[in-house]
Every structure is written in C-alpha cells, then in structure tokens.
Amino acid sequence: MAEPSNPHNVEGENPEQPVMAADEDEDDDGGAPGGGLPVLKRSKGGFRTLMTTIHMASDWDATYPREGDTGVDAPAGYITLWADFFTEGNLRLSVTVFVAEVLEYYHHHISQLSPFGMFRIRNFNYTFRAHGSDVTVENFRRFYQLTVNTGFFSFNQRHGSLKLMTPPKGVSKWKTKFFYVKTFAVYAHMTFRDVNVGVADEDILVATAKTVEWFSRLWPIELKKLDNNQLWVLRMMLTRPDRKARPVLRENSGEIVVGLWSMFEPNFEGKVELIPCGLREGFNLEIVSNFRVPTRAVSLGIWASLKSVSPRNSWRKAGEETRAGSR
Structure with missing residues (x-):
C-alpha cells in the first residue's frame, strides 16, 4: 500500500489559514420568537430508525420528546442530545475517552455543543486514530480554538494550523432534531457553562514538523459518514x-x-x-479502554441521585442570560 501524498509544503510547515474559512461558518439555524429554542420537528418513525441504525443501547433509555418540547426540556435524570451528532458526526454511545476529555477540559455540557463542534471532535478522533497518532486534547488544541456563538459552543480552526476537514453544508434545523437519554449515558464530568462569559484565546503552538514528530505523517481526512x-x-x-x-x-x-x-x-x-x-x-x-463506560453500580447510583434533578433550570438560566445580554 502506497503512502498518502504529503499535504505540507517542502519545508514541512503549516500553510497559512484564516482563523475560520468561509465554509466553516456556523449555521445559526434560527430559533423561536423571543430568542428561545425551536420546538421538536422530527417524526417518531425517524427517531426509531436512527436508534436502530446507531445501535443505541437499551440501558441509555433513549426517549422521544413530548409534543412542544425544545432542547431545554429534558426530564429529570436525562440530557438532550442533537440528532446530527449521530447522523453527520459519527457519534455513538458510549462516548470515547477523547470526547469525554474534551468536554471535561473545556468545562461545558455536551448539550451545549453545536453539531459543528462535534464534527470537529469526531473528525480529529478518527483522523488521528487512522494515522496511529495520539488522540489527546493537547493535540486537538493545536488545531482548534473553543468558540461560543448563539448560545452554543463549537471550535474554530486555529490560525496558521493545517486544515483537517471541511464541515458539511446544508446542516439545517439541527436545533429541532433532538432526543433524550439517561444522564449517565455520557459518562463525563460535565457542567452547564455560562455562554455569556466569552472564551479566552488559548496560547498553544500549532502543530508543525518542528513542534511535533507526527506532523510529517499527517494528512487531512475530510469529514465522512x-x-x-x-x-x-x-x-x-x-x-x-x-x-x-x-x-x-x-x-x-x-x-x-x-x-x-x-x-x-x-x-x-x-x-x-x-x-x-x-x-x-x-x-x-x-x-x-477507548471508551468511558460506567459500571452498572455507578450507573444506578448516578441515576438515583439525578432522578429528582432536571438540567432544564440550568439551561434555561443560561438561555435567559443570553437573551438578556443580547437586548
């Protein structure tokens, strides 16, 4: 098998790139009047097909939302997940250790992540795994900077870094396609981060042949289902x-x-x-070892402690603060 063609220039440095290329713009996707999230617009049949396609485990109790629900209305003991995480971003449960570590490093909740952020996380995950390189948050940060936009977190390409992927076009109405799973289905220490605080630029060197040994072996792998x-x-x-x-x-x-x-x-x-x-x-x-999997004892303990606690108040508080700040 021939080696892949090298995407780097003759000196092995990164080509200059803008912080975010035009085709990487986040899709705001609109919202409900008054700044709230739009209600569910996904058929129950489509939900069942998705659960079968992605082999959703019965332990996670994936639940179809109630009529009129929005992404903030997960019942007590459950969290919201966006369908495009799975259909476009190749996410599966249990999450990999890397996905959990990204959520923990940046101190935000998976429900606060836009699909575009998940696309970059998962693309990086399989790009580095395919090349046999270390899948770490430190290496991820060499390519991406955390951002916040319209109340959701994502990642922009870091200035001067090699472009690993082009996000898909036509990902629309993603805020209307969601479902609920038990909280412990995503086994990570997550918090609802305040979207109004902003995100500071991270001081980290981008990857080059001079900074990391694996750079010369790396070539971009586009996002693919x-x-x-x-x-x-x-x-x-x-x-x-x-x-x-x-x-x-x-x-x-x-x-x-x-x-x-x-x-x-x-x-x-x-x-x-x-x-x-x-x-x-x-x-x-x-x-x-590549996955964060709670033991049954841990799962039952988490479920019992969260059964009377709903994330919707934390989410709604963040949403209200966002709307108040935009007036």
Whole structure:
C-alpha cells in the first residue's frame, strides 16, 4: 500500500489559514420568537430508525420528546442530545475517552455543543486514530480554538494550523432534531457553562514538523459518514454485532490493510470484514479502554441521585442570560 501524498509544503510547515474559512461558518439555524429554542420537528418513525441504525443501547433509555418540547426540556435524570451528532458526526454511545476529555477540559455540557463542534471532535478522533497518532486534547488544541456563538459552543480552526476537514453544508434545523437519554449515558464530568462569559484565546503552538514528530505523517481526512463497522475498526464504537469477532480492513485482493487511513482514499474499494477471535483476545480487550463506560453500580447510583434533578433550570438560566445580554 502506497503512502498518502504529503499535504505540507517542502519545508514541512503549516500553510497559512484564516482563523475560520468561509465554509466553516456556523449555521445559526434560527430559533423561536423571543430568542428561545425551536420546538421538536422530527417524526417518531425517524427517531426509531436512527436508534436502530446507531445501535443505541437499551440501558441509555433513549426517549422521544413530548409534543412542544425544545432542547431545554429534558426530564429529570436525562440530557438532550442533537440528532446530527449521530447522523453527520459519527457519534455513538458510549462516548470515547477523547470526547469525554474534551468536554471535561473545556468545562461545558455536551448539550451545549453545536453539531459543528462535534464534527470537529469526531473528525480529529478518527483522523488521528487512522494515522496511529495520539488522540489527546493537547493535540486537538493545536488545531482548534473553543468558540461560543448563539448560545452554543463549537471550535474554530486555529490560525496558521493545517486544515483537517471541511464541515458539511446544508446542516439545517439541527436545533429541532433532538432526543433524550439517561444522564449517565455520557459518562463525563460535565457542567452547564455560562455562554455569556466569552472564551479566552488559548496560547498553544500549532502543530508543525518542528513542534511535533507526527506532523510529517499527517494528512487531512475530510469529514465522512462512517458505518458502524468502520467506526468499530477505528475503535470509535463499543457496541459490536459479534463479540467473538474483530473487524479488519481488507483490500479487494484480500490483503489486510495496516494503514487505516486507506479507507479514506477516494479510490479505495476495500471493506471492513469480521474475522473470528476469542472473547479475551486482542481487539475485544483493547477496545474497551477507548471508551468511558460506567459500571452498572455507578450507573444506578448516578441515576438515583439525578432522578429528582432536571438540567432544564440550568439551561434555561443560561438561555435567559443570553437573551438578556443580547437586548
């Protein structure tokens, strides 16, 4: 298998980029009159199809919202998740350790993250995993800066950094497509961050051949919708159709591909296949360490403590402060 073409210039430095290219503008997506969030506009049939497609575990009790609900109306013990996290951003539950660490580092709640922010998190996750580089918050920060816009958090490309992806166009009405899951489905220390405080610029060096050893191996991998087997072979999905099998990426010749970045090449025609393995062998053991998974005892404890506590008051307070600040 040939090595990918190098996107860097001859000196190995980053091409100059604007802080945010025109095609990376956040979609405000509108809202309800008075500055509130719009109500649900997604069919129950579409919700059920999504839950089946992404293999949503029954433990998370994914719940279709009530008529007239908005994204702030999660019942006590539940949180809101945006459907485009899953349909466009390749998110699956349980979340990976990296997703949890990003939420914890920036001290915001997953419900306060726009889909565009999730796109960048997940794209970085599979880009670095495909290249065999360390998937860390520190490395993520070399490419992205936290931002806040219209009451939601996202990430802009850091000035001077290599562009890893182009966000999809046509992601509209995302605030009207949501559902609820039990709070512990996203096992991370999350808080509802005040969207009015603003976000300070972070002082961190962008990645170059002079600052990090993996830079010369890196090439941009555009955002792409991945199926469950592709997420599985990238170790970005925990639920497995067969626990006595492990996924491998094969070329049409039948050869197992070592470089997972190959699946993103435009001319790659191979596929992910399952091969037998023991329950306590290799992949099935190693993959678990990539995810934040609460034990059943922890889950029950969290559920009991949160059953009488609703996040909607925290969210509504943040929303009211946002609207008051914009008047």
